[in-house]
Amino acid sequence: MRPDRATLSPAELGPAASRVDVKALLLRYALVLVLFVFVGVLGVSNASFFTLSNFNVVLLQVSTNALLATGATYVILTGGIDLSVGSVVGLSGVVAAMVAQRDGVPWTVAAVASGIAAGGAIGLLNGLLVAVARVPAFVATLGTMTIALGMAYVLSDGQPISGLSDAFLAVSDQLYGFPVPVLLMVTVVLASWLLLSRTRLGLHIYATGGNPQAARVAGVDLRGIRLTVYTFGGLLAGLAGVVLASRATAGIATTGTGYELNAIAAAVIGGISLMGGRGSIFGTVFGFMIIGVLDNGLNILNVSPFYQLIIKGAIIIGAVFIDSTLNRKDD
Amino acid sequence: MSVRHHVSAPGDMHPTGGGEPKPALAFNKLCKGFDGIPVLREITARFMPGTVNVLAGENGAGKSTLFKIISGQLAPDSGILAVKGRPVLVYDPRHALGLGISIIPQELLPIPDMKVWQNLLVGRERTRSFGFLRRREMVEQARKSLEDFNLDIDPEMPMRRLGVAATQMIEIIKATSRDSDFVLMDEPSSSLSSRETEELFRAIRMLRARGACILYTSHRMEEIEQISDTVSIMRDGVFIRQAPTRSLTERQIIADMVGRDIEDLFPGRTVSARREPVLEVRDFRVAGYAARTAFTVHAGEILGLGGLVGAGRSELLEALFGLRKAEGQVRLDGKPLARASPAESIRRGIAFVPEDRKLAGVLTSQSILDNVTLPHLGAFTGAGGFIDNAARRARSLDVLKRTRTKYARLGQVVAHLSGGNQQKIALARWLVTGTPRLLILDEPTRGIDVGARSEIYRLIHDLAETGVAVLLASSDMPELINLSHRILVMRGGAIAGELPRDAVDQESILRLAMGKTRDAA
Numbered sequence: 001m002r003p004d005r006a007t008l009s010p011a012e013l014g015p016a017a018s019r020v021d022v023k024a025l026l027l028r029y030a031l032v033l034v035l036f037v038f039v040g041v042l043g044v045s046n047a048s049f050f051t052l053s054n055f056n057v058v059l060l061q062v063s064t065n066a067l068l069a070t071g072a073t074y075v076i077l078t079g080g081i082d083l084s085v086g087s088v089v090g091l092s093g094v095v096a097a098m099v100a101q102r103d104g105v106p107w108t109v110a111a112v113a114s115g116i117a118a119g120g121a122i123g124l125l126n127g128l129l130v131a132v133a134r135v136p137a138f139v140a141t142l143g144t145m146t147i148a149l150g151m152a153y154v155l156s157d158g159q160p161i162s163g164l165s166d167a168f169l170a171v172s173d174q175l176y177g178f179p180v181p182v183l184l185m186v187t188v189v190l191a192s193w194l195l196l197s198r199t200r201l202g203l204h205i206y207a208t209g210g211n212p213q214a215a216r217v218a219g220v221d222l223r224g225i226r227l228t229v230y231t232f233g234g235l236l237a238g239l240a241g242v243v244l245a246s247r248a249t250a251g252i253a254t255t256g257t258g259y260e261l262n263a264i265a266a267a268v269i270g271g272i273s274l275m276g277g278r279g280s281i282f283g284t285v286f287g288f289m290i291i292g293v294l295d296n297g298l299n300i301l302n303v304s305p306f307y308q309l310i311i312k313g314a315i316i317i318g319a320v321f322i323d324s325t326l327n328r329k330d331d
Numbered sequence: 332m333s334v335r336h337h338v339s340a341p342g343d344m345h346p347t348g349g350g351e352p353k354p355a356l357a358f359n360k361l362c363k364g365f366d367g368i369p370v371l372r373e374i375t376a377r378f379m380p381g382t383v384n385v386l387a388g389e390n391g392a393g394k395s396t397l398f399k400i401i402s403g404q405l406a407p408d409s410g411i412l413a414v415k416g417r418p419v420l421v422y423d424p425r426h427a428l429g430l431g432i433s434i435i436p437q438e439l440l441p442i443p444d445m446k447v448w449q450n451l452l453v454g455r456e457r458t459r460s461f462g463f464l465r466r467r468e469m470v471e472q473a474r475k476s477l478e479d480f481n482l483d484i485d486p487e488m489p490m491r492r493l494g495v496a497a498t499q500m501i502e503i504i505k506a507t508s509r510d511s512d513f514v515l516m517d518e519p520s521s522s523l524s525s526r527e528t529e530e531l532f533r534a535i536r537m538l539r540a541r542g543a544c545i546l547y548t549s550h551r552m553e554e555i556e557q558i559s560d561t562v563s564i565m566r567d568g569v570f571i572r573q574a575p576t577r578s579l580t581e582r583q584i585i586a587d588m589v590g591r592d593i594e595d596l597f598p599g600r601t602v603s604a605r606r607e608p609v610l611e612v613r614d615f616r617v618a619g620y621a622a623r624t625a626f627t628v629h630a631g632e633i634l635g636l637g638g639l640v641g642a643g644r645s646e647l648l649e650a651l652f653g654l655r656k657a658e659g660q661v662r663l664d665g666k667p668l669a670r671a672s673p674a675e676s677i678r679r680g681i682a683f684v685p686e687d688r689k690l691a692g693v694l695t696s697q698s699i700l701d702n703v704t705l706p707h708l709g710a711f712t713g714a715g716g717f718i719d720n721a722a723r724r725a726r727s728l729d730v731l732k733r734t735r736t737k738y739a740r741l742g743q744v745v746a747h748l749s750g751g752n753q754q755k756i757a758l759a760r761w762l763v764t765g766t767p768r769l770l771i772l773d774e775p776t777r778g779i780d781v782g783a784r785s786e787i788y789r790l791i792h793d794l795a796e797t798g799v800a801v802l803l804a805s806s807d808m809p810e811l812i813n814l815s816h817r818i819l820v821m822r823g824g825a826i827a828g829e830l831p832r833d834a835v836d837q838e839s840i841l842r843l844a845m846g847k848t849r850d851a852a
Contacts, residue, residue: 194463198463198464198466199458199461199462199463199464200456200458200462200463200464201462203449203453203456203464204453206442206444206445206449207442207445207449207453207454210442210443210444210445211440211441211442211443213438213440214440214441214442214450214453215442215453215454216404216424217402217404217424217434217436217440218424218453218454218455218505219424219425219428219454219455220453220454221425273444277442277443277444277445278444
């Protein structure tokens, strides 16, 4: 009594275009091309660009944004947004610096831990506001952004907290010849890649952003996932704050002001969809590297920082324009 | 096979004696309301393991709400839900899944940016320690499920590439491959062709043989007869009757559903006078398809478009309305329709009711008033650029009455209306500034109950009688056959053949749609 067992092909089941599109391919890698051309021109015109030391400078420069952009990637993949990370960088730097004024390894460990914990606490608060209290992410994190900055001012009395122990300053020093911030960046990025692409948690993060209702029906714990990603974002911002305080030899409340926008820009340039559910961590890496190389190169070329802002803005729009052009259906 | 019919009268919650298996699922006086409006009223019923139970009822009868309660998406206001003989408070979908309850929701839930295998297996991953996925095993598992359903779909394919029918099949696989003891299917066949529906039925029979309890809603009578052991009829949130399918006739079921006898679902066909041509399409090619089409729709004619899902009907209609790139000649009332865009099409008198109501037909979060008057705001805009609200309210009331739309007030948000009423609004908006010249309808009654359907048919019929040219694409065969004067059958983006009204039957349509010649069939 079995019906006709001929298989149903996708073509019969609905329109599906699957052809190699050269134009789309070119467009997809347009940014990479632009980057290569830019790097090439820089290398030819300027002797100091293609040097190992300059490469290290670029990596060190992007390391802070790398941590923040990775956090932003988690949050944005679930369809959320976190505007508070810049302020959290300042707050956790201040918290860590207050503890790090005492010398000794135990105090240094405590300083690092308390800075990261401060970030995690704000992240958890973001998560609770978004996942449990159901405040829209934009509003919730706009609020905590202001709160975190205020807390940093209160704790530091508006003054830089300096006089940090040598042990704490060593936190951002070198390990086996590599700057610690760069090692942290590599570790965090690789761990995030594994987590997002290889684990159940990663799959659930994509599902939550891709279609929350579908994820819910499939048994995904939306609330838990949202709490997790905002907490991750906060912890990573806390880590960035600690490292920055160590590098700057002071905890300053306003250190990270505006950093959240660079982090979001890196993720978006890298193709992480603000609607959630689409993009990969390597896109984000590409995003913060573009921003970093651009900053570095334009500095070497002596381009005024004012113009740099304009160029950076244009790159962000261009990247998203390409992305939306590629993902538009035939119409 | 007779063992399956363990149906007792509603209200009887006690085991009727030794040897009788326990009901898999039972409700006792289940109530649920929204904003004080009762949607379910004291629902009491029981369903046995190893049975297929159809819930029949018009849209708005409460079927979807009942499903949402069973699957843990909604909590009942009062009453008891008992699963496998034990009263439970299933309060979220994860608990429901834990109890072996899975659901194919009416609104399909694809995750477009994820791959097919991820869509199939999200929520029941196979993992190593630390939550690392056993990816290869999962892809294999997905591939096997797809093969079991005779679907030639690569599990690594992105979900967004699949059409509606394939997406529906994925939902079906998701729900049926969970080894669930209960599978709730809310209109699982609404966008499937008959071949895919056969696959669905095969899966249902397998589930039944395994002892699962299946609850199924459908508006297609022939499906009810084909697949179900019992029929439960709901009307206005009340269980009217639960009985073995064999004991009921189609007429009884319909009468119970609507609370009255529907004499005739379809209005008598108008005589097609073949008046002047309204729409002339020549050498027309939709972007992405190789085939070129040519046809003419006359004033007062209802031209049906048949074909399997994916044959390119929706794409053709969208291109004609200016939503999709295309090339070729299109004339409306003898004058070329150049530079087709929706705005231009509307200006020239073309009305379009798209296939996907929630996505494109209505703006669900906007009011009825805004929805009805959206395409014609220019007509109600005065000198200062302000909208004349009194005038548009008056016109809206008028067309809503004409389409027999049921609603509370004009400011009401469309989201909470039933599918039938939403569709009437999608239609009504084109009648606000007089009647259109050409009415394009894509699956106008998909997922709509019998009562609303007959009203929509009547409306289409009446419009054609006043001289409106109608282009009607439908997968519902009786609808296509009974409304159309002529039927064009499409296959692979091309017109496979034309059937005049006297030569039309389901078989000849299917034959053309599937590319079989008369001899081969």
